[in-house]
Amino acid sequence: MCVCARARCCSSDFCFTLRCLSAFVDTEENVWPWQCQRCSGCLADHGMAEAHSAVAFSFSITHEGWDVNFDREVLHLVWQSGIRSWKKRLARFKNNIKNGIYPAPLQSLWAIVAILAAVHFAKYGIIHTSVHIVLMLLPASTLLWELVACTLLGLIVWLAIIYSIRYLLKILLMYKGWMYEQRGKGRVISRCTMIWFLFVKILSGGSKPLLYSYQGSLPRLPLPSLKDTMSRYLRGVRPLLSEEDYSRMHKLASEFERGIGAKLQRYLVLKSWWATNYVSDWWEEYVYLRGRSPLVVNSNFYGIDAILINPVRTQAARAATVISICLQFRRLIERQELEPILIQGLVPLCSWQYERVFNTTRVPGMETDRIVHHTDSKHIVVYHKGRYFKVFIYFRGRILRSCEIQMQLEQILSDESLPAKGEEKLAALTAGERTAWAAVRREFFFKGLNRQSLDAIEKAAFVVALDDFPYEFDEHDPSKLDHYGQILLHGKGYDRWFDKSFTLCIGSNGRIGFNAEHSWADAAVMSHVWEYIIMEEETSLIGYGEDGRTKGTPEFTPPAPIRLQWNLLPPCIAAIDLSYQVALSLLNDVDLRVYMHSAYGKGFMKECRISPDAFIQMALQLAYYRDAGRFSLTYEASMTRLFREGRTETVRPCTIESVTWVRAMLGNVASVEERVRLLQIACNVHQVAYQDAMCGKGIDRHLFCLYVVSKYLEVDSPFLKEVLSEPWRLSTSQTPHGQTPKLDLKKYPRCISAGGGFGPVADDGYGVSYIIAGEDLIFFHITSKRSSPETDSSRFAVHIQQALSDIKSLFLEWRQLQQRQKNQKQ
Numbered sequence: 066m067c068v069c070a071r072a073r074c075c076s077s078d079f080c081f082t083l084r085c086l087s088a089f090v091d092t093e094e095n096v097w098p099w100q101c102q103r104c105s106g107c108l109a110d111h112g113m114a115e116a117h118s119a120v121a122f123s124f125s126i127t128h129e130g131w132d133v134n135f136d137r138e139v140l141h142l143v144w145q146s147g148i149r150s151w152k153k154r155l156a157r158f159k160n161n162i163k164n165g166i167y168p169a170p171l172q173s174l175w176a177i178v179a180i181l182a183a184v185h186f187a188k189y190g191i192i193h194t195s196v197h198i199v200l201m202l203l204p205a206s207t208l209l210w211e212l213v214a215c216t217l218l219g220l221i222v223w224l225a226i227i228y229s230i231r232y233l234l235k236i237l238l239m240y241k242g243w244m245y246e247q248r249g250k251g252r253v254i255s256r257c258t259m260i261w262f263l264f265v266k267i268l269s270g271g272s273k274p275l276l277y278s279y280q281g282s283l284p285r286l287p288l289p290s291l292k293d294t295m296s297r298y299l300r301g302v303r304p305l306l307s308e309e310d311y312s313r314m315h316k317l318a319s320e321f322e323r324g325i326g327a328k329l330q331r332y333l334v335l336k337s338w339w340a341t342n343y344v345s346d347w348w349e350e351y352v353y354l355r356g357r358s359p360l361v362v363n364s365n366f367y368g369i370d371a372i373l374i375n376p377v378r379t380q381a382a383r384a385a386t387v388i389s390i391c392l393q394f395r396r397l398i399e400r401q402e403l404e405p406i407l408i409q410g411l412v413p414l415c416s417w418q419y420e421r422v423f424n425t426t427r428v429p430g431m432e433t434d435r436i437v438h439h440t441d442s443k444h445i446v447v448y449h450k451g452r453y454f455k456v457f458i459y460f461r462g463r464i465l466r467s468c469e470i471q472m473q474l475e476q477i478l479s480d481e482s483l484p485a486k487g488e489e490k491l492a493a494l495t496a497g498e499r500t501a502w503a504a505v506r507r508e509f510f511f512k513g514l515n516r517q518s519l520d521a522i523e524k525a526a527f528v529v530a531l532d533d534f535p536y537e538f539d540e541h542d543p544s545k546l547d548h549y550g551q552i553l554l555h556g557k558g559y560d561r562w563f564d565k566s567f568t569l570c571i572g573s574n575g576r577i578g579f580n581a582e583h584s585w586a587d588a589a590v591m592s593h594v595w596e597y598i599i600m601e602e603e604t605s606l607i608g609y610g611e612d613g614r615t616k617g618t619p620e621f622t623p624p625a626p627i628r629l630q631w632n633l634l635p636p637c638i639a640a641i642d643l644s645y646q647v648a649l650s651l652l653n654d655v656d657l658r659v660y661m662h663s664a665y666g667k668g669f670m671k672e673c674r675i676s677p678d679a680f681i682q683m684a685l686q687l688a689y690y691r692d693a694g695r696f697s698l699t700y701e702a703s704m705t706r707l708f709r710e711g712r713t714e715t716v717r718p719c720t721i722e723s724v725t726w727v728r729a730m731l732g733n734v735a736s737v738e739e740r741v742r743l744l745q746i747a748c749n750v751h752q753v754a755y756q757d758a759m760c761g762k763g764i765d766r767h768l769f770c771l772y773v774v775s776k777y778l779e780v781d782s783p784f785l786k787e788v789l790s791e792p793w794r795l796s797t798s799q800t801p802h803g804q805t806p807k808l809d810l811k812k813y814p815r816c817i818s819a820g821g822g823f824g825p826v827a828d829d830g831y832g833v834s835y836i837i838a839g840e841d842l843i844f845f846h847i848t849s850k851r852s853s854p855e856t857d858s859s860r861f862a863v864h865i866q867q868a869l870s871d872i873k874s875l876f877l878e879w880r881q882l883q884q885r886q887k888n889q890k891q
Contacts, residue, residue: 145462153399153441160275160401167278168234168270169227177226178219185215192218231282234268237261238412239284241707241760245753265411275401279413283709286344287761288337291330294767295322297757298788301717301764304724305696314787321784329774329782336770342710344766347773349712353584354427354434360563361496362651366588366834367553368800368821369659370577371599372538372546379613381478383575384531385471386615388445390601391569392464394594395423395526399441406593406804414706418586422594425566426523427582429503436585442526447626448560449477449531451489454626455521456529461621467607468617473626478531480628487633490645493559497644505644509637518629528562529569536572546659550822550846553578554657558648567591579821587712588821589704593804595818600807603816653851655824658858660845662869668840673876677837678755678799679748682718684872685833687727688864689795693855696724697794700826703758705766714763716755718797722747730871741879744872794830798823802836810839822846829853831861 163171184192199214200206243258254262295318303311337343356364377383397403398419406414424439447454454477458465465473494502510519522528536552537545553570555561561568567581581591601607608616633641670677682701690696699719705711726743729735735743757763772785800820802808810817820836825848832848845865849856 149459149462150441156400160277164275164278164280164401166227167274167281168230168268168272169223170270170272174220174223177223178216181219181222182212182215185211230268234265234282235284237265237268238282238707243409243412244756244760262411269411274405274413276398276403276405276416276419277401279405280415280417280709283413283415283707285337286342286705286708286711288333288343289762289767291322291326293762294764295319295326297762297764298768301720302698304719304721305698317784317787321782325775325780325782326771326784329771329778329780332774332778333767333770342708344705344770345710345712347770348766349436349584350433351773352769354436355432357499359497359499359647359651360427360582361555361558361561361648362655362824364583365554365563365580366583366591366821366823367550367581368579368591368595369549369553369819370536371603371816372549372576372819373815373817374603375574375576376602377609377613378575379609380531380571380573380575381471381474382467382609382613382615383577384474384529384569384571385467386602386607386609387569387571387577387598388458388470388529389465389467389607390598390605391423391527391594392458393601394597396464398422404806408707412707414704415709415711417710418590418712421585422566422590423526424524425585427564427584428523429499429506429564431500431503434499434503434584437523438585439524442524444521444525445527445529446522446525446562446629447474447477447529447531448492448562449480450533451484452480452482453488453491453518453522453629454480455525455629456626457624458526460623465623466617466619467615469619469621469623471615472619473623474531477626482628485631485633487638487641488631490559490641491631491633492562493641493645493648495563496555496558496561496648496651498647501640501644505637505640509634509640514630514632518631521629522562523564525565527567527569528565529571530556530560531571532556532560533573535574536570536576536578537574538576540661543659543661546661546819547657549576549578550657550659551652551655553580554822554824554848555648555652555655556580558652559645567594587702587704588798588823589706589801589804592800592802592818592821596802596805596808599816599818600805600813603813604807656849656851656856656858657822658845658847658862659819659822660847660862660865661819662843662845662866663841664870665873666839666841666843667837669873669876675745675748676752676755679751680872681799681835681837681843682751682797683723683726683744683747684865684868685795685797686719686723687730687868687871688861689831690727690731691864691867692861693794696727697830698791699795700793700797701755702798703755703763705759705761705763707759708761713766714758714761715765716751716758717764718751718754719795720747720750720754722750730875737875737879737882740875744875792827792830794827795833796823796826796830797833797835800834800836802838814839820844820846822848825849825856829855831856831858833861 181192181196184190185196187193195218196211196214199218200211203210203214240261242255243261246252246254246258299311299315299318302314306314333343340346353364358364377386394403403416403419405416408414421436421438424442426437428435428437443459444455444457447456456470456473456477458470460469494505506519510516532552536549538549539545552572556570561570561580563580564582566585567579570578570580572578579591579595581588610616667677670680673680682699686696686699689699696719699717701716701718702713703716705714722743726740726747729740729743768785768788772782772789775782775785800818802817808817817838818836819838820834822834823832823846825832828850830849832846834846836844838844845862847858847861847865849858849861
C-alpha cells in the first residue's frame with residue numbers, strides 16, 4: 066500500500082506507477098526523492114505539479130478488476146518530444162548529406178543525370194556504351210530501366226566529380242604561402258598566391274556552406290621534422306641561457322636528435338598518418354583531463370560584458386534576453402546554420418569545437434576526467450542565493466521567448482526559501498581537487514535524489530548564476546573593473562558550476578559575464594559565442610521597454626522553475642567545506658588587474674606598419690624586463706584551426722631580436738633610428754613565428770607529443786624532461802574578435818567586449834590576456850599570485866602602460882626626424 070502520484074491513498078490496491086516503484090527497491094535511507102511510505106505525503110517536498118506531470122500512465126489491480134489511468138496532456142508532451150527528436154535526426158541526416166557532397170549542391174545530381182540521359186538517347190559515344198553495360202546488370206531493357214541505368218551511371222559520375230573536387234580543394238588548402246604575403250595598403254601579392262586564390266574560390270562552389278561543410282576538405286596537421294624542431298627550439302632558448310647552459314642544452318638536443326628522438330619521431334609519424342590530428346586528443350587528455358588540480362583559477366577562464374554600454378539595469382530582463390540569444394546560437398549550431406569562419410572570406414577554419422559549446426560538462430574521475438556531451442537538453446539550471454532551479458526552455462513545441470523566460474526568472478528572484486543544509490556551497494566540489502570531487506561524487510551522488518539533481522545540472526544546456534550584487538565599471542575607479550574580473554574568474558568559490566562548459570553570470574544591475582571550462586574547446590570559440598550575444602542584443606529587435614522589461618507579450622504562462630532537492634549527509638557537507646577551503650585559498654591568492662589602455666590602439670599601430678599583435682608582444686617584453694629585471698620564457702597562444710581538429714600552438718615571443726631591442730631601449734647608446742629598426746626586425750621575426758605556428762611549424766606541441774610517446778614506451782629523455790619542466794613565467798593570449806559578421810565597430814564603436822582572462826600559469830609569473838578592442842582601446846587582464854614576492858599585477862600594469870607610451874614616443878620622434886631630414890633635402 067502506498068501513496069501514488071495523484072496523492073490518493075490506495076490502502077487496498079497494489080499501485081504500480083513510475084514514481085512508486087521505489088517502494089519495491091531496497092534503498093538506503095533518505096535516498097529517493099519521492100519515498101513511498103504508508104499513507105504519507107511522499108510528494109509534498111518535491112512539488113505536486115511536478116509529480117503529476119511526470120506520470121503519464123498508471124494501473125492498479127482491485128477486486129473489481131483493472132483500473133487504468135493516463136494523463137492525456139503528458140502523453141501529448143511525450144508525443145511532441147518524440148516528434149521533435151525525430152525532426153532533429155532527419156535534419157542532422159540531411160545536413161550530413163549536404164556536408165558530404167559540399168561544395169556541390171544536391172541539385173547538380175539531377176543535372177548530371179539529365180545530361181547523361183540526353184546523351185544516351187542520342188546514342189552518342191562512350192556514354193551510350195556505359196549505360197548499356199549498366200543495363201546488362203538490370204532485370205530488363207525497357208525504357209524505365211534505361212532511365213534507372215542513366216540515374217545509376219549519373220550517380221557514379223556525380224560522386225566521382227564531387228570527391229575529385231573535394232580532394233583537389235584539400236590539396237589546395239595545404240598551401241600556406243598566402244599566410245606570409247604582405248598585408249595592408251600597397252601590398253603586392255605573388256602570382257602563385259593569386260592563382261591559388263582563384264582556384265580555391267572556384268572549387269569552393271557557389272552554394273552556402275554549413276558549419277561543418279569544410280571539415281572533410283581540411284588538411285591534417287603536418288608533423289615537423291625532428292631536425293627543424295630542434296633548430297627552432299635552440300634558437301628560441303638562446304636569449305634565455307648563459308653560454309655554459311646553452312652549450313649543455315645544445316649537447317642534450319643533439320644527443321636526443323641522434324638517439325631516442327629518431328625512434329620517438331617514427332611512432333609519431335605513424336600516428337600522424339593514422340589519426341585525424343596527431344596532437345589534439347593527447348593535448349585534451351594529458352593537459353586538461355588528467356590534471357588533478359582544481360579548475361578554478363588554474364584552468365577555467367572568464368569573459369566580460371561590453372562595459373562601455375549597459376542596455377538595461379533589470380537583472381531578470383537582461384538575463385532572459387541573453388539566455389534567449391544563447392539558445393538561438395545553440396539552434397544555429399544544431400542546424401549547422403552558423404557560418405563557418407573564413408579567413409579573408411575564403412580559407413576555412415575547423416569548426417569541430419562548436420559541437421560541445423552547449424549540453425556539455427566535465428565529469429570528474431579518480432585518474433582522469435571525461436567530457437560528456439548530450440545531443441539535446443530541454444532545460445537550463447539557475448543558481449540564486451544558494452539554491453538551484455531547473456528551468457524548462459521548451460514549451461508547446463517551441464523555445465521560450467525572452468519575455469517568457471523573464472517570467473520564470475522573476476519567480477526565482479522572488480523565491481525567499483532558504484537553501485538546504487550544504488546546498489549553498491555545493492559547487493565548491495567542482496572548484497576543489499578533481500580526485501576528491503570524483504570520490505565524493507561516487508559516494509554521495511551515485512544514486513537517488515542527489516543523482517537526479519546532479520543530472521539536472523550536468524545535462525542542462527548551460528548554467529546561469531543570478532548574483533545578488535552588482536557588476537560595476539567606472540573609468541575613474543579601476544578597482545571596480547578588477548573586482549568585476551575576480552567575480553567572473555572565481556566568484557566566491559562556490560557560486561559557479563566550474564565543470565559546466567560555461568556558466569552565464571548576471572549581476573544584480575544587469576551586467577553580464579561568463580566563466581568557461583577549458584578542456585572542451587579553446588577561448589576563441591567561447592569569444593565567438595560572446596561576440597554573437599553582444600552584437601545580437603544590440604542589433605536585434607528584442608530590446609527592452611521603458612519599464613526595463615523585455616519587449617514582447619507572452620503567449621502563455623511558461624512552466625514554473627523546479628527547485629532541485631538535495632540530501633546532503635554530514636560527511637558530504639564536510640567534503641564540500643574541504644573543497645571550499647581549497648578554492649578559497651586559491652582565489653584569495655589571485656592578484657587580478659584589468660587595465661584599460663585608451664591612449665591609442667590598433668589605429669596607431671597600423672600607422673607604424675607593424676602587426677598589432679607583435680607590437681603588443683614587444684611591449685610586454687619591455688614591461689616584463691623592467692618588472693623582473695630579466696627575460697623569461699614567454700608563452701603566446703596561437704591557433705592551428707587551419708587544420709582539421711586543430712586547437713592551439715605556442716609562439717615564443719622572447720627571441721634574440723626582441724631581447725636586442727629591449728636592451729637598446731633601456732640603454733643610452735642606440736639612436737632613435739636604430740631602436741626603430743631593431744623593433745621592426747623583432748616584430749617581423751615574431752610575426753613569422755606566429756605564422757609558422759598557425760601553419761603547423763610550431764615547436765612545443767611536437768615536443769609535447771614526443772614526450773607522451775616516450776612515456777608510453779617507458780623511455781626517459783633528459784632533454785624532454787628538462788624542456789617540459791621549463792616554467793612559463795609570462796603566459797599571454799590575445800582574445801580574438803570580428804568572428805561575427807554583424808560586428809561593425811564603425812557603426813557600433815562601443816559595442817565590444819572588454820575581453821577576458823585566466824589565472825597565472827607559474828607561481829612566480831604573470832598571466833596576461835589582451836583584446837585590441839578598437840582603433841583607440843586595448844584591455845589587458847593581468848593575473849599573478851599574491852603569495853609571490855616577485856610579482857604584482859598593478860605594478861606590471863604600470864610597466865605595460867609605460868612600455869606602450871615609450872614605443873609611441875619612439876615612433877613619433879622617429880617621424881619628426883624623418884620629416885626634418887626630408888625638409889633638409891628639399
